[in-house]
Amino acid sequence: MQTPVRGIDHIGITVPDIEAATLFFEKAFAATVIYHSVEPGSENIDHQAQENTLKLFPGTKIRAIRMLAMPNGPGIELFEMHGPEQQSPARPSDFGLQHFAVYVDDFKTATSAFTAAGGEMFTEPKPLSFPAERGEGNAFCYGKTPWGSVVELISWPSPMPYEKYTELRRWKP
Template sequence: MPSTVRGIDHIGITVPDIEQATLFFERAFDARVLYHSVTPNSDNIDHDAQEHTLRLFPGTRIRAIRMLAMPHGPGVELFEMHGPEQGHPARASDFGLQHFAVYVDDFSKAISSFTAAGGEMFTEPKPLTFPDERGEGNAFCYGQTPWGSIVELISWPSPMPYEKKTALRRWKP
């Protein structure tokens, strides 16, 4: 029976300021606004239903929701929410989603755009060192958005060793 799963449609990110986050994604990754599901001060959202649907902490209010299109790959849905007991972004060692990776063709340009948009890089690009990922030019580095989400910049222009062992392939834009 064929799978009903095609791939990742979008990722959702809660941000403290949707305008700042949108500007970051536009400047850092050439993202474009597709549409606004909820705009600030709109009344087109049922907060009680959203609290139940998303299992939000009681009293949390969604101020805005916006869908962005990346040049390639899944969309990015930004949520600006405010409420009691709102936590800080997860660290890589915390349970749950820890980062998202953006495939880049030019690390220098990508890092320049990322930092100019307000992001902070943790490292310079370094070779992918896991045995099944090694290859000429295969590299990665990590950084952080202005609101604290972790982003990996990655590129693998060379075939990876795992490709000799299976017909399955990582998705590549």
């Protein structure tokens, strides 16, 4: 049966400052701006319609929206919103989306770029430890963006043990 789903098109991230977040993604991941859906200061947005569409907390205003392209993989849509009630980004122990992962080929370069862009790494890269994922050079580490979103850096240059038991494969950029 043919599925109508191809894969993830983009992820949306609400940030406190769209300029700072854009600069972070440019420096940390070589992302580039594709287009601006809403420019900062623009009145070209129906705030009430957006509040209804996204189920925003009443009174929330969208200041800017921007679409970024990663070198390989899904896009990143940044939203700068300000409202009467906002919470910190989810921790991995909270319900809901808790992190996104970026495939890297060189951890030293990737972690250096991440921290130089203002991110904070939680640990050094370490081997993937789940039995289904182990392999020579297969590794990961986590960090957080300047505004607190959690990001995983991951690499699996070697085949994973799960591949022996199924034709299904994880997507790899």
